[in-house]
Every structure is written in structure tokens, then in C-alpha cells.
Amino acid sequence: MTGMQRGKFITIDGVEGAGKSTQITFICDYLKAKGVNVILTREPGGTDVGEKIRTLLLSNSTGKMHADTELMLMFSARNEHIQNKIMPALKQGDWVLSDRFTDASYAYQGGGRGLDVERIAQLEQWVLQDFTPDMTLLLDVPVEIGMSRVESRGKKDRIELEATDFFNRVRQAYIDRSEQFPERIKLIDSSQTVEHTKQQIKVILDSL
Numbered sequence: 340m341t342g343m344q345r346g347k348f349i350t351i352d353g354v355e356g357a358g359k360s361t362q363i364t365f366i367c368d369y370l371k372a373k374g375v376n377v378i379l380t381r382e383p384g385g386t387d388v389g390e391k392i393r394t395l396l397l398s399n400s401t402g403k404m405h406a407d408t409e410l411m412l413m414f415s416a417r418n419e420h421i422q423n424k425i426m427p428a429l430k431q432g433d434w435v436l437s438d439r440f441t442d443a444s445y446a447y448q449g450g451g452r453g454l455d456v457e458r459i460a461q462l463e464q465w466v467l468q469d470f471t472p473d474m475t476l477l478l479d480v481p482v483e484i485g486m487s488r489v490e491s492r493g494k495k496d497r498i499e500l501e502a503t504d505f506f507n508r509v510r511q512a513y514i515d516r517s518e519q520f521p522e523r524i525k526l527i528d529s530s531q532t533v534e535h536t537k538q539q540i541k542v543i544l545d546s547l
């Protein structure tokens with residue numbers, strides 16, 4: 340290895356309709372304007388194999404799936420993502436910005452599906468060892484507001500079809516994680532205007 344500095348790994352997460360897509364574009368442009376070489380990616384997905392797994396996970400035609408299978412597929416896609424995209428980019432000094440990451444498995448498969456957190460932690464240890472994002476921006480919005488934004492987008496995917504209770508558990512699990520890892524996970528109120536959310540993100544990014 341040369342003396343090149345490793346890039347930073349930033350993830351953005353939150354319940355459906357929290358405004359991730361809008362804000363991630365803003366973050367990407369903001370970092371680029373500061374001269375940072377940043378790669379935008381997503382989970383599940385981000386690689387050829389990962390995108391195929393994503394289709395399997397989110398397509399309505401997939402039908403019912405055992406929660407453990409869902410969890411393992413999320414981590415299979417994540418393994419491809421880390422090995423073939425995230426690590427190589429960070430090593431060459433690029434920054435990586437990912438639309439969702441492991442916190443989503445704790446929130447959706449842990450909180451939403453009710454899987455034992457200890458099992459998720461085992462998979463995390465296997466696939467990630469001690470690798471974690473340098474920073475996670477958690478966009479928080481009440482489920483009713485988030486879901487009304489999703490409704491206006493049109494057809495729902497396999498996970499978006501879950502009931503309100505499911506998303507309330509997902510949201511709570513995200514909030515719990517932000518309390519468990521306050522240094523890494525920055526909770527951002529995303530219930531107001533896009534501009535309001537943007538301002539909070541800007542302050543956090545400047546602290547990097």
C-alpha cells in the first residue's frame with residue numbers, strides 16, 4: 340500500500356419515504372463540490388450479482404419468503420458489495436456513499452420481521468468483521484408521512500406492501516440503533532421540508 344489515505348464510507352438510511360433519494364443526490368453534489376471523489380451506490384444492490392438479488396428480494400412476483408432467507412440474501416448482496424465495490428474504492432482513496440447498509444437489516448429483518456438481533460450480529464461479524472461506516476445519516480420521519488410519500492410514487496414493492504405496524508417497528512429499531520451508536524449514527528428529522536433536512540445534513544457533513 341502507498342501512503343494514500345483511505346476514503347470515507349458514509350451510509351444513509353431510514354424508513355420508506357424518508358427522502359433518501361433526494362438527499363443522497365444533494366450529499367453527492369455537495370461532496371463533489373468540495374473536491375471529494377465520491378461513488379454513489381445502494382443496498383441491496385450496487386454490483387451485478389447484488390442487483391439480481393435485489394430484484395429477487397423486492398419483486399412482488401417473488402411472493403412469500405422465509406425471514407431468515409430474506410436476511411441471508413441481504414447479507415449475500417452485501418458481501419458482493421463490500422468485496423467487489425466498497426473496499427476497492429475506499430482503498431484507492433475514493434469516498435463511498437451508500438443508500439442503505441447493515442443498519443437496514445437490523446431495522447427491517449430485526450425490528451420489522453422480529454428476527455433475533457444476535458443472529459444478525461453473527462452474520463454481520465462474518466461478512467463485515469469489524470468494518471462499519473464512518474458515518475450514517477438516519478432520516479427519520481413518522482411512518483404515516485413516509486408512507487403517504489410512498490403512495491404518491493405509485494406501485495409498491497414486496498417490502499413496501501407490509502402493514503403500518505411493520506414500519507413502526509422498523510422505525511423504532513432505527514431509533515434504538517441511533518441511541519446505541521450515537522457517535523456514528525446521526526438522527527435527522529426529515530418530517531419537514533426538503534430544505535430543512537438539507538440544512539441539518541450540511542452541518543453534519545461539514546463536521547467531517
Ligand code: TMP
Binds near residue numbers: 444
Ligand atoms: P429502497 O432502497 O428503495 O428503500 O428499497 C430497499 C428495500 O429493502 C427497503 O424496503 C428496505 C429493504 N432492506 C431490508 O429490508 N434490509 C436490508 O438490509 C436492506 C439493505 C434493505
